[in-house]
Amino acid sequence: MTVHQPKALTSRKTDRLHGRVTVPGDKSISHRAVMLGALAIGETTVSGLLEGEDVMATAAAMRAYGAHIIKDSMGLWHIHGVGVGGLLEPENVIDMGNSGTSTRLLMGLAASCPIVSIFTGDASLRRRPMGRVTEPLTHMGAEFSGRDGGLLPMTIQGRAPLVPITYRLPVASAQVKSAILLAGLNTPGKTTIIEPEATRDHSERMLRGFGATIDVEVNGHERIITITGESELKPQAIVVPGDPSSAAFPLVAAVLVAGSDVVIENVGVNPTRAGLIKVLQDMGAHISLTNHREVGGEPVADVLVKGGALNATETMPDIVPTMVDEFPVLFVTAALADGVSRFNGLAELRVKESDRITVMAEGLKACGVPVLEGPDWIEITGSGGAPVYGGATIASHLDHRIAMSFAVLGLVAKHPITIDDASPIATSFPSFVALMQGLGAEFTIAAR
Numbered sequence: 079m080t081v082h083q084p085k086a087l088t089s090r091k092t093d094r095l096h097g098r099v100t101v102p103g104d105k106s107i108s109h110r111a112v113m114l115g116a117l118a119i120g121e122t123t124v125s126g127l128l129e130g131e132d133v134m135a136t137a138a139a140m141r142a143y144g145a146h147i148i149k150d151s152m153g154l155w156h157i158h159g160v161g162v163g164g165l166l167e168p169e170n171v172i173d174m175g176n177s178g179t180s181t182r183l184l185m186g187l188a189a190s191c192p193i194v195s196i197f198t199g200d201a202s203l204r205r206r207p208m209g210r211v212t213e214p215l216t217h218m219g220a221e222f223s224g225r226d227g228g229l230l231p232m233t234i235q236g237r238a239p240l241v242p243i244t245y246r247l248p249v250a251s252a253q254v255k256s257a258i259l260l261a262g263l264n265t266p267g268k269t270t271i272i273e274p275e276a277t278r279d280h281s282e283r284m285l286r287g288f289g290a291t292i293d294v295e296v297n298g299h300e301r302i303i304t305i306t307g308e309s310e311l312k313p314q315a316i317v318v319p320g321d322p323s324s325a326a327f328p329l330v331a332a333v334l335v336a337g338s339d340v341v342i343e344n345v346g347v348n349p350t351r352a353g354l355i356k357v358l359q360d361m362g363a364h365i366s367l368t369n370h371r372e373v374g375g376e377p378v379a380d381v382l383v384k385g386g387a388l389n390a391t392e393t394m395p396d397i398v399p400t401m402v403d404e405f406p407v408l409f410v411t412a413a414l415a416d417g418v419s420r421f422n423g424l425a426e427l428r429v430k431e432s433d434r435i436t437v438m439a440e441g442l443k444a445c446g447v448p449v450l451e452g453p454d455w456i457e458i459t460g461s462g463g464a465p466v467y468g469g470a471t472i473a474s475h476l477d478h479r480i481a482m483s484f485a486v487l488g489l490v491a492k493h494p495i496t497i498d499d500a501s502p503i504a505t506s507f508p509s510f511v512a513l514m515q516g517l518g519a520e521f522t523i524a525a526r
């Protein structure tokens with residue numbers, strides 16, 4: 079288990095951000111690269127892998143299932159897999175740390191092999207609902223025994239073969255979709271998932287790249303995804319693009335700090351992830367994309383950002399899956415915009431690493447920002463560009479994106495904002511503090 083050394087991060091008003099940066103590899107794509115590489119027989123290489131704690135939890139889990147995973151002196155990762163359906167039974171409990179993606183996707187893999195796995199995680203992960211994944215996997219024939227309410231720690235008794243199912247997702251969740259796809263990979267016949275709203279499609283893209291048979295039918299908003307099971311995966315050379323969810327923090331910081339001029343290179347702009355840029359542009363932000371290209375089967379661009387004034391906005395439920403992890407930092411943007419912003423259809427934010435509606439609402443209020451919250455919405459009154467009051471200490475609740483969002487707010491606050499524990503940032507963006515300091519951000523770190 080990762081032992082967190084709490085570190086307080088203080089963020090102070092900053093005059094201008096300036097420079098060119100590259101954010102670390104995409105977390106979602108990194109998890110999938112490690113998992114699929116660990117299933118392919120032969121050597122898969124991965125460059126640009128995110129070396130955050132969440133992806134390292136996936137790598138440790140895949141080693142426990144028998145894969146050989148090493149990083150060479152040039153920073154390239156080499157993975158020798160066990161074959162589809164070839165997971166070995168882990169000798170010990172697998173600790174997923176803070177990572178919901180590792181846990182839910184690996185439940186799908188573990189379910190389809192005749193072995194026992196036991197998963198646990200940190201205090202945040204042990205509060206997160208797993209029933210959304212165990213329910214369809216139980217229909218396929220696996221057995222789960224966890225704490226009341228479908229919480230970790232949990233034992234998974236996998237079965238082979240499972241029974242293929244057709245399943246309509248009750249929540250728009252790429253993790254649930256991917257868990258079923260990974261179970262379907264080792265299941266005879268066709269396993270079909272119907273998603274009412276498109277969610278990130280990295281699993282489909284990468285499974286296809288590794289040689290799995292995946293069909294995607296688009297029917298209005300709905301997508302019908304079918305995997306034909308029991309095919310072998312062929313090892314790949316994967317290049318992971320920069321994570322748009324990490325880029326969101328320097329991006330919003332540069333939008334908010336007047337006079338800023340920042341370029342973020344090599345950012346993934348897959349349409350199933352690119353909602354934030356559209357919303358910020360609608361608010362009047364000066365953001366342009368150049369150098370469009372493809373990296374590892376994913377669309378990528380360089381993002382140019384300049385600081386400037388922003389209008390309030392309203393977002394509707396249909397956009398949520400395309401920017402589900404970016405709402406905390408979008409709320410920070412709304413705190414500086416001109417007028418009242420309202421964000422709808424946010425129920426899923428309550429079951430992330432923390433309850434991101436209430437934790438953001440409380441923190442913004444502590445910094446002097448007027449906020450109203452409802453079961454699945456939030457309304458934020460912006461300052462019209464004037465610095466917010468700030469001056470608060472914010473609890474990060476083991477949530478990296480809460481910590482980074484308030485660090486960004488501190489750059490445009492009259493009085494410094496302190497995040498009580500910034501160590502969760504290492505789950506997704508270990509270089510965040512240094513990268514932001516390099517752009518000019520007034521950040522200081524103190525051991526606690």
Ligand code: S3P
Pocket residue numbers: 105106107179250251252253254256278402403426
């Ligand atoms: C992820 C899917 C999203 C997202 C998470 C990563 C993935 O979760 O919030 O950070 O890699 O599939 P949900 O599927 O719960 O929306």
